[in-house]
Amino acid sequence: MTRQKYLFCYLMVAPAMLITAALGIYPMLFSLWMSFVEYDLLRVNEFGTPFVGLDNYVEVFSDPRFVQTLFNTIIFTILAVAATLGFGLLLSQVLNINYRGRTALRMLVCVPWFVPPAVASAIWMWLLNTDRSPINFLLQDFGLITSNVRWLTDSATWGPFSIPMMSIVAVRVWNGLPFAVIFLLAALQSIPRSLYEAAEVDGASLLQKFWYVTLPMLRPVLAILITLLVIGGLGSFEINYIMTGGGPQNLTNIMAVYSYQQAFSFFRFDLASASSGVIFLMTGFISIFYLRSQLKGVA
Amino acid sequence: MTKRPTGPASSNRKVLARHTATLALATALTTTAALSAYAQDITFWTQPQGDLLAYQDLYDELTSEFRDESGINVSVEVINWSVAFNTWLTVAQGGAAPDCADMYWLHSFSGIGGGRYGPMPITEYRDRWPTLEADFYEGALEDVHRNGEFYGIPWRVDIRPMMYRTDFLAEAGIDAPPDNWEEIVEQGLALTERDANGNVTRWGFALGANNNPGQTLMPYYWQAGGLMMSEDGRTATIDNEAMRTTLKFMQDLVQVHKVTSPEIFEKSADPLADFTSGRVAIIGSTNNSWPSQFDRDYPELEGTWALEINPAGPTGERDSFSGAGYWGVLYGSSDVEACLDWIEFLSQPEHMERISEVSGAASPRRSVMTSELWTQRPWQEVMAETLNYGHTSQHPSAVWNAIASPEPGAVLYDLVYNTVIGGADIDAAVTEAQARMQAELDRASGS
Secondary structure, eight states: OHHHHHHHHHHHHHHHHHHHIIIIIHHHHHHHHHTTBOOBTTTHHHHOOOBOTTHHHHHHHHOHHHHHHHHHHHHHHHHHHHHHHHHHHHHHHHHHSOOTTHHHHHHHHHHHHHSOHHHHHHHHHHHTOTTTOHHHHHHHHTTSOSSOOOTTTOOOEETTEEHHHHHHHHHHHHHHHHHHHHHHHHHHHTSOHHHHHHHHHTTOOHHHHIIIIIHHHHHHHHHHHHHHHHHHHHTOOHHHHHHTTTOSTTTTOOHHHHHHIIIIITOBHHHHHHHHHHHHHHHHHHHHHHHHHHHHHHO | OOOOOOSHHHHHHHHHHHHHHHHHHHHHHHHHHHHHHHOEEEEEEEOOOSSHHHHHHHHHHHHHHHHHHHSEEEEEEEOOHHHHHHHHHHHHTTOOOOSEEEEOOHHHHHHHHTTTSSEEOOGGGGGGSTTHHHHBOHHHHHTTEETTEEOEEEEEEEEOOEEEEHHHHHHTTOOSOOOBHHHHHHHHHHHOEEOTTSOEEEEEEESOSSSOHHHHHHHHHHHTTOOSBOTTSOSBOOSSHHHHHHHHHHHIIIIISOOSOTTTTSTTOOHHHHHHTTSEEEESSOOTTHHHHHHHHOGGGTTSEEEEOOOBOTTSOOOEEEEEEEEEEETTOSOHHHHHHHHHHHTSHHHHHHHHHHHOOBOSBHHHHTSGGGSSSHHHHHHHHHHTTEEESOOSSTTHHHHTOSSTTSHHHHHHIIIIITOOOHHHHHHHHHHHHHHHHHHHHTO
């Protein structure tokens, strides 16, 4: 009976496993293989795909543009995750309180989630266009600026920061915030009211309640959320590619965009795979770290 | 109740009827079999030009007429431009392919196909078009030849004359658009306007109509007398005075004269919106589809814009960016002869004129560009005249489209962006670009 039960279970998950294997695992392994061979579309017919070991990795890491891109990706991910978490925690607290119009506000907060990143990018490209930006017009009307802010094209930098990078991060946060808010709101609603009441009896302030009750209770959910946001940030593509294409002067280029450019603009599938391999390693490391912590919790 | 006839006569009639039915059935089966044996079906892929529905309707009409004429059934699939590049890249690597198609970027896709996939040379059938050179513009014909082989018939040409706002020129008291580079600077200065805070409200001159630095560079470099590579596509030839002169001219427009926006190569740049909203007065190398688009979608701009052949560079050349799409056959085609019949049918003057009319694209066939269709409006005549100065944007190396890619990291992108926008030293940038381009050409030629 137990055997039949297992068989039934395997049968039920088989289609999903097959699809995952065919569309997820196989391409991933194939891409990893390509990162260890020469796979140049312009030479593959003549020279095939000889094994080159780590040469592709050496080549991408010798490219200053890739190193800058790697650095950009880390900065982009840290900023986007931090801002999403910060605003997410704040908004989810606001949406968790009982007041008139809460439902409408919850719906409004979710709106950016319904906008696909490609569409969001197009909308924000217009909103942040130097000469046509309504934001610039508004800032000028209020007398806050005299010359237009070049939201997506200013190449001035302050350390690792630039206006285009901050603009792209803002769009990413705008688009990804609802996901974090829904996640955190669900977690907040599952915290027993009695814990807050006990804290109140002990004379805890609002901040202390947040620090000693809310945050510890949210920790498991925050761990999942941070992992998902970091993985999403490291593999982010659409917003950067559509809004700036990595420019100006590579300031907003991130690894997924770099990979795309190597493959489809320069016909170097091997270098694209090596670059993707770096993303894979980074996300893999984070996933393993997360899984280990989860397993420890279970044990 | 009627009594059924019996006897020998009735029996004979039954036999006769049975034989007749058998014969009819056999005839029908044989005819069907014979028809299926001779029926020819070919597949043809094309990218839409102009109005999508009108384009599809035209191809429905053309395939129907061709079927009536030849008995060959052509199954047409319209490939959206957004997926066209990846589609052809897949085809060139051995993916699913049609029998024949409307294609572009011959050198790259042919190079990637390596003589096994992608575009197939049809040199042995070239006699089907005995007056090819006389019938078509030279620049367009260059785009259908590779390594001495002939690949198909050009059907549309992306030619890029200069476009300008007549109303702004009139306001500034300028009689005619710039005729040379010096006049570009003069008029650019006269036409650029700023508000009280120094923000530019109108740029006098835009170098091109898209944000691709490589494509923007090309016509000016040719106008300065330069060439990108040797005829065999093996040697880069960009480290020369023509390149330095061109980059200096472009750099000065942005950095010194400040008549050209420094954002022209950014993804957020929108030259069409800039021109229609009056934020740009002159575009040195315009998009060939804009004039018909303006006629169709911007009637309120009527009388405020015009085309002119490109201004002359320091050597007096007026080369214009040109690129042709062509009808060709693919490796693995199930019926090459049927494909050639179809292409021959399409390339007849009257059919090319219909295609040009519906697509709005300039035709590489001379007779179409001198027909009534292309002489109704002044801009059409300029477009036809500019074709005489057309210089193909394609170059004889499979790696060309990587060199001229609109992405950072591409040789021409980095060269133009870093010097014109970034203000980098031109000499050093040109030397570095020459070395990088040569390395790319070596990569493609297997060196």
